Amino acid sequence: MAKSENSNFSVSKWYLFYAAIGFLCGVLFPTLFIIIDLNQMGMVFTISNIFEVAQVQYIYIFSVFAFPIIFSGMFMLFxxxxxxxxxxxxxxxxxxxxxxxxxxxEASSRFANFGEMAAGVAHEINNPLAMIVLNNTLALKYLAKQELDIPKIGSLIKKNDDVVKRIAKIVSALKSLARNTENDPMEQTTLYDVVDDALEFCSGLLEPNDITFRVKYNGLETEFIFCRKVQISQVIVNLIGNSKDAIEMLEDRWIEVEAVKMGSSVFIHITDSGKGVPEEIQETIFTPMFTTKEVGKGTGLGLSLSKNFLLQHNGDLKYDKSYPNTRFTLEFKLKGHKTEKRIDEMAS
Structure with a gap:
């Protein structure tokens, strides 16, 4: 308040200062012109002659009022x-x-779930590594005994190769899901590729918690959608992570991902064995900073960002309050519908 008053006082002082300069200019400039006129008319420069010329031209009256207004107005303009x-x-x-x-x-929101899933990822990688160690041990035993069972050793090498590819896929999914996807281009991709990337990351999270996991594509594995692939995988990871947190203390623990096609849209339902979101908070769950998790477990940005991502795809993310269990649904428009037109507009 005091700062505002000081600022206003300072402006008033400058306003009066420029008005005073305007007044002086209003006197000096006309006087200069009158002197020039007197000189041209051959009249003597006296006070009486100055007033005589001023009365005829009204120059003093105009300038004394006009110049202060002009100068102070210019000051206020600048x-x-x-x-x-x-x-x-x-x-x-x-x-x-x-x-x-x-x-x-947003980065905190992305990494909030990934931090919780770190143990699951470690579990998912440690199991294949243990298999590699076991296979190598068996191969060394065969070599030590000089029992060159070529088919058996070949089988062990093939298993190791498959396991290494599995680990590489998990690490690739982890790196992909952890990065910022805001500037990724929209592209055509299959429903399977979008969901599979997320499931690669989540499988290790669910196994240690003894959660049954089901995926139903209903023949839509090769259905194409236009999207930022990694961004949608991030949404699925976030929703599965939320489901895991919500049901880990329940006796009956399961999560289901199901793809359904209706008209010009494809829907991905993510359902868990929970009994739904309490009615009193259903309207606020997509609000930024809202969370039901314990302090330190959630940022309150997950659902808000996820919904925003879907809206950017001309789709939506909704909570299905009519379903007996907890269900969130991702909606995508199929190729040739509004999404494709919107992407063409963005590209142009």
């Missing part, structure tokens, strides 16, 4: 322009800060 420029710079700076904080929060 002051407003400079103030507006300063405000625009401050606004731009604030927008950049907000954007940076938003990106940091």
């Amino acid at each position: 002051y407003n322009i400079s103030t507006k420029n300063k405000m625009l710079k401050e606004q731009y700076k604030m927008e950049m800060i907000i954007r940076e904080q938003k990106e940091n929060l």
